[in-house]
Amino acid sequence: MSIVKRNQRKTHASIIGVDLASGPDQSVTVTAKQGKIVEAESSRAEGIMDEFDFFKAAMDSDLAQLKKFSHMEDKLEYKAKAIENHQYLDYLRRYQTQGADHQNMVLAWVVIWLVDLGHWKTAFEFLPLLVTQNQRLPGRFSTQDWPTFLIDQLYDEGAKHLSQGRDAVERSHVIQLFTQFIHLLNTHQWRLSELIGGKLYAMAAKLEQSVFNLGNAYTYGTKATALNDKAGVKKMVREIAKTIGKDSES
Secondary structure, X not given: XXXXXXXHHHHHHHHOOXXXXXXXXXXXXXXXXXXXXXXXXXXXXXXXXXXXXXXXXHHHHHHHHHOOOOOHHHHHHXXXXXXXXXOHHHHHHHHHHOOOOOOOHHHHHHHHHHHXXXXXXXXXXXXXXXXXXXXXXXXXXXXXXXXXXXXXXXXXXHHHXXXXXXXXXXXXXXXXXXXXXXXXXXXXXXXXOHHHHHHXXXXXXXXXXXXXXXXXXXHHHHHHHHHOOXXXXXXXXXXXXXXXXXXXXX
């Protein structure tokens, strides 16, 4: 077992009150009294923070290493390996299921890396947690709003495939990503600025039009224009309305 994984195992074990070297640590164990479970909450909280401190140190080291690369391909390769080798996702899922709630730069950076790597679905899994806990993006980012950050990245992803034509849009499944994100948005009722909301729905409309899903394109285009009159899809909405026999006031 590597030193990194051994340390991860030992740190994780401290959360449940077990010292892997000497057996149960009675100072942090969970005891049963008259059939009722009594938890040592303070010790558990300390264990959770110990684990965070360990992964934060690992992330700090990874961020320092990334500065040594000049090519994007090398940075992406390093991020992918770091996520796997340091088992960041396992830690973040423990963080989530344990109900921990503190500013967590490991969570923030891993989600950013997931987006960089195109692992959108996994990034979406953590988005509600990021928003609920008011997690901050790293200071180098101009926005501190996670839905806005994701929309900006999704827009660029959509524009990239759209510029390559219908086949590229279909092969990329980028439309499904927009559908999933919009579902998250509606489910959690996250508020967006009119500009950002218009941007999201306008790109969704353009992508749907590119694969001739005109009903969806009309719905998204109408939504985009309602949010922001300058979203850039008014003409498209009018043309689609004529094609599918819809009334359009745009």
